[in-house]
Amino acid sequence: MNTIHLVRHGEVDNPEGILYGRLPNFGLTDRGHEMAARVAKHFDEATTIPVELVASPLLRTQQTMAPLAKALDLPVFDDDRVIEAANSFEGQRLNARRLAEPKNLIRLYNPLTPSWGEPYRQIVLRMRAAMASLRAKLTNYGPGAEGVIVSHQLPIWVTRLSGEGRSLVHDPRRRECDLASITSFTFDSSTLVSVSYESICADLQPGTAVAGA
Template sequence: MARIHLVRHGEVDNPEGILYGRLPNFGLTERGHEMARRVGEHFATASAPPVELVCSPLLRAQQTITPLRQRLELPVFTDDRVIEAANFFEGQQVNARRLSEPRNLLRLYNPLTPSWGEPYRQIVLRMQAAMASLRAKLAKHGPEAEGVIVSHQLPIWMTRRAGEQRSLVHDPRKRECDLASITSFTFESSTLVSVSYESICADLQPGQAVAGA
C-alpha cells in the first residue's frame, strides 16, 4: 500500500507576530532548521524512505524539505496546490482590537466557509488533487512506495478531516498539527484506508501559539 506523508514546515522567524500567510521571505528560525533536520533524519532512516518529494513554493516549506532532499539526494517538485491557504488578514497582527475594526468585521460574517479566507472545501480539493498526482508518480516505483509533501497547517488539517470524514468546520485552537509534524495517508490503489499522525518535534514546539502557519 502506498503512503503519502503531509509534513508541516518548521518554526518561522516572525518576531512581529503577524499572520504571514502566503507572504514571501518568511524563513525558518534556528529552531525551525533543527526541526527540518529532524524531519530529514526521520525519513532518511525509515525502513521505507520516500522516493518522491513535493513541496509548497513558500520559503519556510522549501527550507524544511532541504535536509531531506540532501539526505536522499532526490529532486523536489514544487506544487502550488499545496501552498498555504489564502487569508484576508494576511500581513496583520490578528487580535481582538484588529478584528473589531469595521473593515475586518465585514469579513467575519460566516465562520463556516470561512468568509475571511479560502473556502475549506477548495483547500481540500487542491490538496487531494496534489496527492492524486503524487500517487500516480509513486505507482511507478511499486505498490508500496512512499512520498512526502511539505505543506502548511490548515491545508494539512483540512485534508485530514476530509480523509476521516469529519466536518471541515472546526475550532482553529484544536488543530492537531504541530510544527514539523507528520500526517500520513495510506492508500490501497486510489482508496484511502487509514490516516495517522505523529509529532516528531514535540519537544521543540514553542511555548505559545504561532501566528501564521
C-alpha cells in the same frame, strides 16, 4: 499500498507576530532548521525511504524540505496546490481589538466557509489533486512506495478532517498539527485506507501559537 506523508514546515522567524500567509521571505528560525533536520533524520532512517518529494513554493516549506532532499539525494518538485490557504487578514498582526475594527469585523460573517479566507472545501480539493498526482507517480515504483509533501497547517488539517470523514468546520485552536509534524495517508490504489499522525518535534514546539503558519 502507497503512503503520502504531509509534513508541516518548521518554526518561522516572525518576531512581529503577523499573519504572514503567502507573503514571501518568511524563513525558518534556528529552531525551525533543527526541526527540518529532525524531519530528514526521521525519513532517512525509516523502514521505507520516500522516493518522491514535493513542497509548497514558499520559503519556509522549501527550507524544511532541503535537509531531507539532501539526505536522500532527491529532487524537490514544487506544487502550488499545496500552498498556504489564502487569507484576507494576511499581513496584519491580529488581536481582539483589530478583529473588532469594522474593516475586519465585516469579514467574519460566516465562520463555516470561512468568509475571511479560502473556502475549506476548495483547499481540500487542491490538496487531494496534488496527492493524486503524487500517488500516480508512486505507482511507477510499485507497491509500498512512499512520498513526502511539505505543506502548511490549515491545508494539512482540513485534508485530514476530510480523509477521516469529519466536518471541515473547526476551531483553529484545536488543530492537531504541530510544527514539523507528519500526517500520513495510506492508499490501496485510489482508496484511502488509513490516516495517522505523529509529532516528531513535540519537544521543540514554541510556547505560544504561531501566527500565519
